[in-house]
Amino acid sequence: MTDISPSSAAVHQDDKGNKRPLDEELSDQQKKQKTESGEQSKRLPKRKIAMLIGYNGKGYHGIQINKEVNTIENEILKALVKTQCIPQEHADVPQKMSFQRACRTDKGVSAAMNLLSLKVIIDIENLLEKINSHLPEQIRVFGYRRTTGGFDSKNYCDNRTYMYICPTYAFAPLENIVTDEYRMTDGVVEHVNKMLARFIGTHRFHNYTSKIDAKEARAKRYIISFTCGKPFIRDGCEFCVITVRGQSFMLHHIRKMIGITIAIVRGNCGEDVIDKSWKPERVDIPKAPGQGLCLEQPHYDNYNKKYGTDGIHAPLDWVEEQDEINKFxxxxxxxxxxxxxxxxxxxxxxxxxxxxxxxxxxxxxxxxDSRFDKKRFLEKCKRDVSRFTINYEESIYNMKP
Known part of the structure; x- marks a missing residue:
């Protein structure tokens, strides 16, 4: 007689005669449906690539993956999953696809060009168009290149170029009333470049970051070039572009170099502060606003020299994408x-x-820098009218002797 009791009805017999609960069978079916796209991705071959991206960092807490806040990489990984370039498990654990970024950018900092290295499925029609369709307009994937299996966008990067867009009134002398009407002279540009040149070469930059001692090896960094370009006017306000190229940079490194340069040129302090900053003791160095900072480009000269002409791999020079990059x-x-x-x-x-x-x-x-309280500062300025006056309607600061 067939057993139709509840206990027998709730089991399933497989081909080998083994029994297991029916609810487990249903659970397996549900899991299969949920991971269908992921399993499809696993069946297709994954290739190691260098993916070129650009982004405006406003509204994001930096580039690096962080499940607690919104970041650039969070957006990109979600887009890759939706495009079926990667399974969800790789987005959850990026190490599974050898994921790496060339340069880390902080909260609010943008990048004209940054490079990711990862393993993805590229045999998808209109791949770039589909990825970008799942991204906000302020984040773009410009292109990708097949690379060697061991390529790492961070470790293979020879050096990085950053730029800082700065209003030229930042360099106005202390005795001047600071307004948009200020115009930078050739002499001031020369003075700025003279100060920036002081940072070129190998130095211990422990005073240009935080929580790093002068004796630590990581405090030593190499700056290749540091220049201020000719000023230009945009919507009635004059700006200049400061460009720095270095082997690598630390947290707040560039902002502090620019901060002390502004202070010296304005007359807040003397050039000797730079000399003091090379010494082991801690020196008070101001940190310029992050608003104007932007990663311009990571460089791969040695990789291009070794593999870019081997007939198998394309160089990471992005010539074909340059017009789109410039427009973005x-x-x-x-x-x-x-x-x-x-x-x-x-x-x-x-x-x-x-x-x-x-x-x-x-x-x-x-x-x-960390102790500075903007609200208390403004309240103090309103009280201390004998030394500092603020015109709130026109945002004019006027230092009196």
Whole structure:
């Protein structure tokens, strides 16, 4: 007689005669449906590629993957899953696809060109178009190249170029009233370039970051070039572009080099502060606003020399994508940086904080940038009208002797 009791009805017999609960069978079916796209991805071959991306960092907490906040890589991984370039499990654990970025950018910092290395499925029609359709307009994938199996976008990167778009009134002398009407002379440009040249070469930059001691090997960095270009006018405000190329940079490294350069050229301190900064003791160095900072390009000269002409791999020079890159930079990065500065006067506001720096040796725990309270500073300025006057309607700062 056939057993039709509840206990027998709730089991399933496989080909080998083994029994297991029916609810487990249903669970397996559900799992199969959920992972259908992932299993399809696993069946197709994955290739190691270098993926070129660009982005405006406004509204994002940097590039690096972080499940707690919104980041650039979070957006890109979601787009890759939707395009079926990678399974969800690789997005959850990027190490499974050898994921790496060339350069890490902090909160709000943009990149005209940054490079990711990863293993993905590329046998998809209109791949770039499909990926970009799942991305916000301020994040773009410009292209990709097949690479060697061991390629790592961070470790293979020879050096990086960053730029800083700066309103030229940042270099106005202390005795001047700071407004958009300020125009940078050739002499000031020469002075800025003279100060920037002081950083070229190998130095211990422990005073240009945080939580790194002068004795540590990672404090030593190599700067290849550091220049200020000719000023130009955009919507009535004059700007200049400061370009720095170095082997690698630390947290706040570039912003502090530019911060002390501005302070010296304005007259807040002397050039000797740079000499002091090379010494082991902690020196008070101001940190320029992050608003104007942008990663321009990571460089792969040695990789291109070794593999770019082997007839198998294409060089990572991105010549074909250059027009699209330039268009994106102008529409989503450069114009946004300059418009934000003109509307919000971020640099102008920061200039008022320089009076709180001592530009000298300080206690290791005396971090003036982190202790600075913008609200309290503005309230103090309103009270202390004998030394500092703020015109809130026109955002004009005027230092009196």
């Amino acid at each position: 930079k102008e529409e989503y990065i450069y114009s946004d940086i300059m418009k934000t500065e003109k509307d919000e006067k971020i640099m102008m506001e920061w200039l008022g904080t320089l009076q709180h720096h001592v530009f000298d040796f300080v206690n290791d725990k005396d971090d003036r």
